[in-house]
Amino acid sequence: MSDRRIDPVTGTETTGHVWDGIEELNNPLPRWWLWTFYATIVFALVYVLLYPAWPLVNSATGGVLGWSQRGDVAEEIAQVEAAQAPLWTALEETPLTEISAAPDLQGFAVNAGAALFRTNCSQCHGSGAAGAVGYPNLLDDEWLWGGSIEEIAYTIRHGIRNEEDPDARFSQMPGFGEILGREEIATLVSHVQALPDGVDPLSGPGGEIFANNCASCHGDDAKGDRSMGAPNLTDAIWLYGNSDARLVKTISEGPYGVMPPWGARLGEPEVRALATYVHGLGGGEETAAGE
Ligand code: HEC
Ligand code: HEC
Numbered sequence: 001m002s003d004r005r006i007d008p009v010t011g012t013e014t015t016g017h018v019w020d021g022i023e024e025l026n027n028p029l030p031r032w033w034l035w036t037f038y039a040t041i042v043f044a045l046v047y048v049l050l051y052p053a054w055p056l057v058n059s060a061t062g063g064v065l066g067w068s069q070r071g072d073v074a075e076e077i078a079q080v081e082a083a084q085a086p087l088w089t090a091l092e093e094t095p096l097t098e099i100s101a102a103p104d105l106q107g108f109a110v111n112a113g114a115a116l117f118r119t120n121c122s123q124c125h126g127s128g129a130a131g132a133v134g135y136p137n138l139l140d141d142e143w144l145w146g147g148s149i150e151e152i153a154y155t156i157r158h159g160i161r162n163e164e165d166p167d168a169r170f171s172q173m174p175g176f177g178e179i180l181g182r183e184e185i186a187t188l189v190s191h192v193q194a195l196p197d198g199v200d201p202l203s204g205p206g207g208e209i210f211a212n213n214c215a216s217c218h219g220d221d222a223k224g225d226r227s228m229g230a231p232n233l234t235d236a237i238w239l240y241g242n243s244d245a246r247l248v249k250t251i252s253e254g255p256y257g258v259m260p261p262w263g264a265r266l267g268e269p270e271v272r273a274l275a276t277y278v279h280g281l282g283g284g285e286e287t288a289a290g291e
Contacts, residue, residue, distance in 0.1 A: 026072045084108075092269040099276055106276060113277025114268055118221030120262065129281055133241055134257055141283035142237045144229045145169050148285045151226075153275035159270075160229065168261060171228035177252035178214065184209050189247040195222050196236035 006030045015126035021038040045051065051063040064069075085110045091099070091260035099106050112271055118127060124135045141147060147156050158167040177187065191199070191206025202211045210222070217230040224232035231239060238255070240250045263271055278284070 021161060050209075058180055058190045066137065080084035089149065091272050096153055098274060099149075099185075099272075106280075109273045109276035110280055112270070113275070114272035116266065116274050119214045120266065121274070124259075129278070130192075131239075134239060134255075136239055137237075138278050139282045140237065141285070142235055143226065143283065143285070144224075144231055146226050146285075147283050148287055149275050149279040152278050152284070153271055155259070156274050156278070157261065157263035160259040161256060162258050162260055165263070169229055171217070172256065173217065173230070173254045175254035177253055180209065185248055185251055188214075188251060189244055192233055192247055192251075193242055193244075195234045198234075201234070242244065278291075 003018075004010070005014055005027075007014055007023065009023060012025045012027060015024045015026045019045070048061075049063065050065045050067075052060040052062060054061040054069055077279070087105065088101075089095070089096055090105050091109055094102065094105060099109060117125075117129065121129075124271045125131050125138055126135070129138040136142075136144060143151070145151060145160065147172055155169060158165045160169045161172070162168050178261060186211050191201075191204065191210060194206075195201060201207060201218075204218060210218075215222070217228050218233055219225055219230075222233045223235075224230045231237075238246075240246055262274070266274075
């Protein structure tokens with residue numbers, strides 16, 4: 001540019017840019033700044049060469065090192081899985097009743113079972129397994145279908161009253177709304193409410209109706225029958241509640257609790273981990289009833 005000149009005060013060349021009579025001096029950039037700037041350019045070029053950088057349609061350019069964060073995570077997961085593989089195999093091969101004799105295996109099964117429980121079971125049975133109306137508490141020693149580790153595993157593997165698994169546990173209480181009159185049901189409700197207080201299940205007017213309609217499943221002693229999933233009615237533990245209204249509904253309509261099967265969904269070792277976890281929650285029994 002033609003109007004560059006040497007500034008008389010500083011002795012520096014001007015750029016020729018003038019604003020309002022103020023001229024810009026063409027001072028050189030500081031050395032350190034300039035070299036840092038070149039260094040960042042070199043760094044960027046090297047980085048683009050070595051690491052994933054330019055976004056493409058589905059991924060990014062790979063970089064000559066072939067590194068990726070995703071690959072790192074996959075490798076770590078593979079390592080953990082490889083470390084756990086023998087334990088899962090042992091879990092599948094050890095008879096259920098012998099797992100407790102191998103503390104390492106049991107510890108692994110309980111931890112894995114707890115994690116599986118949180119993901120798959122807690123929405124129905126509660127995060128602490130304490131259950132809710134219609135969903136049994138798995139912490140107590142009241143069992144509908146049995147509390148030995150083998151019975152628990154069977155229940156988890158095949159589920160209850162579902163149509164997905166032909167081996168599901170199955171027994172159905174009929175609704176008595178059409179079979180019994182309202183008066184009879186009201187009499188039964190008071191009778192059933194009094195059972196936990198020690199009333200003889202077969203005595204009195206309620207006892208007669210009970211003997212004729214209910215004892216076949218719940219037993220003459222009203223203590224239930226696990227082969228049918230019929231609950232003990234004398235223990236003050238109510239799956240569906242014991243208010244008048246609840247009991248009228250339960251007896252008139254017949255309860256129909258459904259539990260999904262998990263064997264096909266999760267796999268046998270996972271079922272065993274869950275059974276070990278549930279069995280260890282407090283209500284687990286040593287042997288199957290009748291053994
Ligand atoms: C969709 C809800 C639902 C889910 C999810 C569910 N359950 Fe259940 N479970 C039930 C119901 C309902 C019953 C009671 C069925 C009955 O009344 O006979 C039950 C019963 C059981 C029993 C038998 C209890 C007894 O007293 O004999 C066990 C054990 C059990 N569940 C474990 C599990 C485990 C372990 C999981 C997770 C893998 C799970 N459940 C997931 C609904 C569920
Ligand atoms: C065919 C067998 C069968 C007969 C007969 C039967 N029950 Fe049941 N009962 C069951 C089963 C199985 C359950 C559990 C169902 C479930 O959890 O879904 C049950 C559950 C109940 C419950 C719920 C208990 C709770 O903890 O909330 C009550 C109450 C009950 N029965 C009362 C009766 C009365 C009263 C009669 C007679 C009028 C009767 N049952 C007849 C099988 C039977």
